[in-house]
Amino acid sequence: MVKKFEMILKEIENDLMKMANMCIEQIENSIKAFTEGDRELAKIVRKKDDEIDLMEIEIEDKCIKAIALYQPVSGDLRELITAIKISSKLEKIGDNASKICKLLLKSKIEGSRKNELLIVMKDYLITMLKNAMISFKNRDEDLAREVYEMDKRLDDLYEQLYRSMISKILEDPKNLTLATEIIFAAKYLERSGNIVASIGDRVVYMITGERIKEEELEERIEEKE
Numbered sequence: 001m002v003k004k005f006e007m008i009l010k011e012i013e014n015d016l017m018k019m020a021n022m023c024i025e026q027i028e029n030s031i032k033a034f035t036e037g038d039r040e041l042a043k044i045v046r047k048k049d050d051e052i053d054l055m056e057i058e059i060e061d062k063c064i065k066a067i068a069l070y071q072p073v074s075g076d077l078r079e080l081i082t083a084i085k086i087s088s089k090l091e092k093i094g095d096n097a098s099k100i101c102k103l104l105l106k107s108k109i110e111g112s113r114k115n116e117l118l119i120v121m122k123d124y125l126i127t128m129l130k131n132a133m134i135s136f137k138n139r140d141e142d143l144a145r146e147v148y149e150m151d152k153r154l155d156d157l158y159e160q161l162y163r164s165m166i167s168k169i170l171e172d173p174k175n176l177t178l179a180t181e182i183i184f185a186a187k188y189l190e191r192s193g194n195i196v197a198s199i200g201d202r203v204v205y206m207i208t209g210e211r212i213k214e215e216e217l218e219e220r221i222e223e224k225e
Helices: 003-036 039-070 074-106 117-138 139-169 173-208 212-224
Strands: none
Touching: 003 039, 003 074, 003 173, 039 074, 074 117, 074 173, 117 139, 117 173, 117 212, 139 173, 173 212
């Protein structure tokens, strides 16, 4: 019974790692499609999002069945709850990549829309997501906390890109449409960064039973007292 349960936990872990790798590919391809104006690649990304949605459903189903069948407690229960949460967050990351491609497919602007900061944000987000999943697989609390903190840098990059696009609009109003599309694409990356940070928070909960967000709230309350 115990060995069978351990096999199920390992299977769920492998499914999550596969789902995360699919999200990484989606992030990479969505920005490639957007910056290069590759509408065919954008369509592929949009279609592949359905696979990620299906994986979330399958992982959640496996977790619920494991909970019902084996009635785990303590760390094992937290692991299954965390797996459900992570699969849901990965699905949202996949959605954001799909939305970037939707921007391109609805756009009337043809050709390249290269933006260095957008590429930097994409690379940084992928690094965050890889580290988040490594922290989950290796039960690495320090790395999970580092992922949570990394999000601040992604927020700064977004603000930098936003300011640069506003400057372009002020220089020439004809830049409005393109600059706005780039801002929206960057915003989807920034939102995904928030989601990855919350994966780090969930991994800390899985390992310790405590959440980073709760720790921060307690610190703020103590400061007020």
